[in-house]
Amino acid sequence: MVTHRTKTSNSPPQERRFFAQPLSEKSKAPYVAARNAGYKPASSYGADGKFTDPREAISINKWPTSSHASAATLPPILSEARDQIHGFQRQVQAFTTQLLELVALALGLPATTFTRNHNPERENFDNFELMHYPPVAPAGGTGVDTGAGAPSEASSTFRISPHTDWGTLTLLFQSAVGGLEVRPPKYTSPTLSLLTEKWTPAPPLRDNILVNIGDMLEFWTAGKLKSTWHRVVPTAADWKLDRYTFAYFLHPDKDCVLVPMGGMEKEGWVPRYEGVGRTAETHIHTRIRAVHGGKK
Numbered sequence: 001m002v003t004h005r006t007k008t009s010n011s012p013p014q015e016r017r018f019f020a021q022p023l024s025e026k027s028k029a030p031y032v033a034a035r036n037a038g039y040k041p042a043s044s045y046g047a048d049g050k051f052t053d054p055r056e057a058i059s060i061n062k063w064p065t066s067s068h069a070s071a072a073t074l075p076p077i078l079s080e081a082r083d084q085i086h087g088f089q090r091q092v093q094a095f096t097t098q099l100l101e102l103v104a105l106a107l108g109l110p111a112t113t114f115t116r117n118h119n120p121e122r123e124n125f126d127n128f129e130l131m132h133y134p135p136v137a138p139a140g141g142t143g144v145d146t147g148a149g150a151p152s153e154a155s156s157t158f159r160i161s162p163h164t165d166w167g168t169l170t171l172l173f174q175s176a177v178g179g180l181e182v183r184p185p186k187y188t189s190p191t192l193s194l195l196t197e198k199w200t201p202a203p204p205l206r207d208n209i210l211v212n213i214g215d216m217l218e219f220w221t222a223g224k225l226k227s228t229w230h231r232v233v234p235t236a237a238d239w240k241l242d243r244y245t246f247a248y249f250l251h252p253d254k255d256c257v258l259v260p261m262g263g264m265e266k267e268g269w270v271p272r273y274e275g276v277g278r279t280a281e282t283h284i285h286t287r288i289r290a291v292h293g294g295k296k
């Protein structure tokens with residue numbers, strides 16, 4: 001799903017300034033698993049727990065204003081931008097509310113089917129993440145794209161390894177450097193075959209926001225909407241470049257339950273992933289443990 005954006009610049013200057021700092025500075029707000037927020041150094045984890053990715057990122061949770069108990073701890077450069085971040089989050093909230101209403105209507109459901117689980121005043125895992133991907137050489141030598149032709153799974157090289165996003169929707173603000181690929185919906189197995197499956201490139205489109213469907217919508221629609229597998233690979237054209245993106249991960253209220261809505265569950269439905277009947281909070285904690293381990 002691609003949607004048009006108007007006023008947001010491609011990469012806020014704070015983003016580059018933040019990542020250019022020494023590790024000791026960036027680590028002043030370290031990642032805290034219970035909040036799913038903070039700085040995650042390069043090569044310290046992988047998107048799906050299977051590979052280790054060279055990407056570094058900082059996650060900012062829903063309340064960057066210090067008046068909230070669960071406010072994100074922000075490192076100095078980003079705390080200067082608190083108001084800007086908060087304003088951006090409010091715009092995202094208004095926009096995603098409309099988007100979720102449209103998704104419900106398109107499925108023939110009442111407009112509030114999904115929005116009633118996304119109360120902006122309640123606790124959730126909403127997460128605004130700034131990312132930096134350092135240059136990485138493609139597998140099999142420079143100038144060769146990685147992917148379906150790679151000789152073995154272990155030798156695959158990613159900027160971010162294949163994964164699905166955990167929340168409801170992800171808004172992806174990509175920079176000019178490409179490499180994002182999505183797994184076409186014809187592949188329905190919960191496990192990937194990196195050696196045979198062909199992925200579809202999703203190059204950055206100027207002034208557009210790319211919207212990914214996340215796990216929650218897959219559970220609520222009994223698989224009618226699929227949580228999209230995606231990855232970022234180094235391409236022949238720009239593997240030497242640093243890549244910056246930012247993403248807004250929209251999450252539902254922590255206590256809502258992941259069961260099909262609006263009578264969408266058909267007899268014989270086999271969920272692709274574990275998690276049906278759990279709360280959103282339990283699902284996210286399970287995902288965090290798989291990626292970051294039990295520590296922190």
Ligand SMILES: O=C(O)CCC(=O)C(=O)O
Binds near residue numbers: 129131174180231
């Ligand atoms: O940087 C991108 O284009 C994708 C990032 C992504 O998939 C993620 O952070 O979950």
Ligand SMILES: [Fe+2]
Binds near residue numbers: 164
């Ligand atoms: Fe993702």
